[in-house]
Amino acid sequence: MNKSISNETKNEAMKVAKATQKPGQTKEQTKLIALGIEKGIAEYKKQQKSKAREKDKARKQEIKAKNRDSEQTDEVQIVDSNGNPPKLPWALLLLSWAGFFAYLLMR
Secondary structure, X not given: OHHHOOHHHHHHHHHHHHHOOOOOOOHHHHHXXXXXXXXXXXXXXXXXXXXXXXXXXXXXXXXXXXXXXXXXXXXXXXXXXXXXXXXXXXXXHXXXXXXXXXXXXXX
């Protein structure tokens, strides 16, 4: 376990142990306290990494779900309540073409 603990963490743990040192406390006791603090810091970092991984997984799954939803909505065709394509756009298209031909014939 000591191999995974960085020197920076060890130094920080020793600083905290010395800062909380009681009068009459031996160097060996202080070292033991620093060791416990090191383990606590290592455990905290491990938990934070785990939380970050879980958060990242959730974010990626959310992005995938959004992409899937957008692909599904792209495939959906517009239909009216009877399941038929709407007639109004086609009627307007035919009316506009009829008006265009009438304009050409009137010239």
